[in-house]
Structures are given as C-alpha cells and as structure tokens.
Amino acid sequence: MMLKDKIALVTGAGGGIGAAIAEAYAQAGAHVVxxxxxxxxxxxxxxRCAxxxxxxxxxxxxxxxxxxxxxxxxxxxADFGRLDIxxxxxxxxxxxxxxxxxPALWDQMISVDLTSVFLCCRWAAPHMVAQGSGRIINVASQLGIKGGESLVHYSAAKAGVIGLTKAxxxxxxxxxxxxxxxxPGPVETPLLAGITKEWREAKQAELPLRRFGTVDEVAPTAVLLASEPGGNLYVGQVLGPNSGDVMP
Ligand SMILES: NC(=O)c1ccc[n+]([C@@H]2O[C@H](COP(=O)([O-])OP(=O)(O)OC[C@H]3O[C@@H](n4cnc5c(N)ncnc54)[C@H](O)[C@@H]3O)[C@@H](O)[C@H]2O)c1
Incomplete structure (x- = not known):
C-alpha cells in the first residue's frame, strides 16, 4: 500500500498506459480520479479500480x-480535499x-500532447504548492529524445513535454x-493499433530486448515516482521503460 490514501488524478485514464497507471495506483491504496x-x-x-x-x-x-x-x-x-499526484x-x-x-495536424498534436500537459500542470500546481507537497508525472515518449520518422509533430510535442518537465x-x-x-518505448496499446506488421517486426528486431513493452511493465515506474521514500529524490528526471531502444 505504497500510496495509501493519496489522491491521484490520471488523464488518459481510458487508454492503455493511463488506465494501467490508475489501476496500479488504486492497488497501491490511492483514491483515483x-x-x-x-x-x-x-x-x-x-x-477495476473500485x-x-x-x-x-x-x-x-x-x-x-x-x-x-x-x-x-x-x-x-473540492471532492477529495487535496491532490497529491x-x-x-x-x-x-x-x-x-x-x-x-x-499545419492543422501539427496544431492538433501540439494541443493534445503538449499544451494539455501545460494546462493540467498550470491548474494542479496551485493546489500542490498550497499543500506544500505533490507529485507530477508527465508521460512523454522516447521519440522526444531520438525523433521518429513521419513524426516531427509527435517528436516535437514529446520533446516539449521533457523540456517542460525539467523547467x-x-x-x-x-x-x-x-x-x-x-x-516509454513501444508499448502494446490501442495507440499502436495502426502500425503495419512489417514496421512492428523491423522495430522489434532493433530493440535490445527484441519486444515491445506491456502497460503493466510501465505502470510501476509511475508508482515509484509517486511513492515515498522511493520517489523522493527524483527531480526533473526522464525515466525510460523502453526495451533498451534509447540509452540517454
Ligand atoms: N503506446 C506507446 O507505444 C507509447 C509510447 C510512448 C509514449 N506513449 C504515450 O503514452 C500516453 C498514453 O498512450 P497510450 O499508448 O496508452 O494510448 P491510448 O490511445 O491507449 O490512450 C490515450 C488516451 O488519451 C485519451 N485522450 C486523447 N485525447 C484526449 C483529450 N484531448 N482529452 C482527454 N483525453 C484524451 C484517449 O481517449 C485515450 O484514452 C500518450 O501520451 C502516448 O503518447 C505511448
């Protein structure tokens, strides 16, 4: 029960990684939004969380x-009394x-994958500062570090998330x-539903681990960053559950 009675809010909780993090938080004893x-x-x-x-x-x-x-x-x-995570x-x-x-595709990506992170931080931070405690965990992507073909918008948004996180x-x-x-590196979620068999096989061959991750292999990193004392010394770090694809 590493997060017993903490209050956590997870965006993207209907999807693969967000849902797994929310469930891992609930399992660790946190109340979740x-x-x-x-x-x-x-x-x-x-x-599942309930x-x-x-x-x-x-x-x-x-x-x-x-x-x-x-x-x-x-x-x-207002409902839970505080916001810890x-x-x-x-x-x-x-x-x-x-x-x-x-340009509209660029704008949409920057809005959903970067500006949303700013907005949630902007509106959550005052509560955390008033409490004198809090944890913010932003889901970026290794493509924000290495770049991805046909993904200038996604790579730029995720690099932006990393810069925002450090600042x-x-x-x-x-x-x-x-x-x-x-x-994260490639993780089996609906986000990757559209990739071709050829791309998947080529990508898997490049990975030192030779396979994509699962959401259950990513969520524990979010538990660690939210926990005490395990997460206490992580400040502006970018943790990479990525099958070894990027070694910064
Ligand atoms: N799956 C991967 O390989 C992978 C790798 C690296 C990073 N990521 C990142 O992990 C995060 C989660 O991705 P996932 O793979 O679980 O994808 P997913 O599609 O399963 O989940 C994303 C969720 O975000 C929600 N969402 C999208 N736009 C929204 C909006 N405007 N407002 C509120 N919710 C919105 C979707 O409805 C969905 O439930 C994303 O930021 C993604 O970029 C994923």
Whole structure:
C-alpha cells in the first residue's frame, strides 16, 4: 500500500498506459480520479479500480480545454480535499511525412500532447504548492529524445513535454512538488493499433530486448515516482521503460 490514501488524478485514464497507471495506483491504496475524453472507456477502468476498495471518480474532459481542465482539477480537490499526484497520460498519435503534413495536424498534436500537459500542470500546481507537497508525472515518449520518422509533430510535442518537465521541476522542487517524466518505448496499446506488421517486426528486431513493452511493465515506474521514500529524490528526471531502444 505504497500510496495509501493519496489522491491521484490520471488523464488518459481510458487508454492503455493511463488506465494501467490508475489501476496500479488504486492497488497501491490511492483514491483515483480518472479523466478522459472517451467517457465510455472509463467505466471498465472505474470498476477495476473500485475493486481495491478505494474511492474512484470518472470525469469526461477534453484536456486541451483550459476552462474544462481547471474545473476538473478544482472539482477533484473540492471532492477529495487535496491532490497529491497528477499523471498527464492523455495523448494521441498521428503520422505524416513533413512534406505532406498539414499545419492543422501539427496544431492538433501540439494541443493534445503538449499544451494539455501545460494546462493540467498550470491548474494542479496551485493546489500542490498550497499543500506544500505533490507529485507530477508527465508521460512523454522516447521519440522526444531520438525523433521518429513521419513524426516531427509527435517528436516535437514529446520533446516539449521533457523540456517542460525539467523547467517545472526546478521551479517546483523548492516548494515541495516533484515533477518528472516517463518516456516509454513501444508499448502494446490501442495507440499502436495502426502500425503495419512489417514496421512492428523491423522495430522489434532493433530493440535490445527484441519486444515491445506491456502497460503493466510501465505502470510501476509511475508508482515509484509517486511513492515515498522511493520517489523522493527524483527531480526533473526522464525515466525510460523502453526495451533498451534509447540509452540517454
Ligand atoms: N503506446 C506507446 O507505444 C507509447 C509510447 C510512448 C509514449 N506513449 C504515450 O503514452 C500516453 C498514453 O498512450 P497510450 O499508448 O496508452 O494510448 P491510448 O490511445 O491507449 O490512450 C490515450 C488516451 O488519451 C485519451 N485522450 C486523447 N485525447 C484526449 C483529450 N484531448 N482529452 C482527454 N483525453 C484524451 C484517449 O481517449 C485515450 O484514452 C500518450 O501520451 C502516448 O503518447 C505511448
């Protein structure tokens, strides 16, 4: 029960990695607020988390909407009394070579995968600073470090998340709030549903581990970063459960 009675809010909780982190938090004793654009995806996650006997709330929200995001976070604090852990897991993946990339596709990616992280941090941080404690965990990607073909927008957004994490970590650590990122490699989730068999096989052959990860192999990193004393000394770090693809 490493997170017993902590209050955690996880965005993207209807999807693969976010749902697994929310469930791991519930299993560790945290009460969880599950946030996602896809309301129907939240119901089974809510049921699985509730099996651990913790309080669970599911909220449908578009994390690119500043007012809605602020209302969600303020509402969670009003209902649960505090906010100990924020995980920014919401994201999407689209693909296009630069020569075919419409500016609208770029804008959408920056909005969903980067600006949303700023917004959730912006509206959660005041509560954490007032408490004098908190943990913020941003889900980036190893592609923010190494870059990916046909993914200039995604790579830029995730590199932005890493930069934001480091800058915010410096600002917040003296105030008691620890900010870190997780940069997974390829993980079996609906996000990778569209990849071809050829791409999958080629990618797997490149990985020192020779296989993609599972969400259950990523979630424990988020538990570690949220925990005490195990997470106490991580400040502005980018942890990489990535099958060995990137070794910074
Ligand atoms: N799967 C991978 O290989 C992989 C690798 C590295 C990083 N990531 C990152 O992990 C995070 C989770 O990805 P996943 O693989 O679990 O994907 P996923 O598609 O299973 O989950 C993403 C979730 O985010 C939600 N979402 C999307 N836009 C939203 C919005 N505007 N507001 C609220 N919710 C929104 C979706 O509804 C979905 O439930 C993402 O940030 C992704 O970039 C994934």
């Amino acid at each position: 599950l946030a996602d654009l896809n309301e129907s995806a939240l119901a089974p996650v809510r049921d 099996e651990y006997g913790v309080r669970v709330q599911a909220v449908s929200v578009d994390v690119t909407d500043s007012d809605a995001t602020k209302a969600m976070i303020d509402g969670a604090v 924020l995980v920014n897991g919401a994201g999407l993946l689209t693909e296009a070579p630069l020569l075919e990339m419409e 915010l970590a410096r600002e917040m650590a003296p105030l008691g709030v620890l900010v870190n990122a997780i940069a």
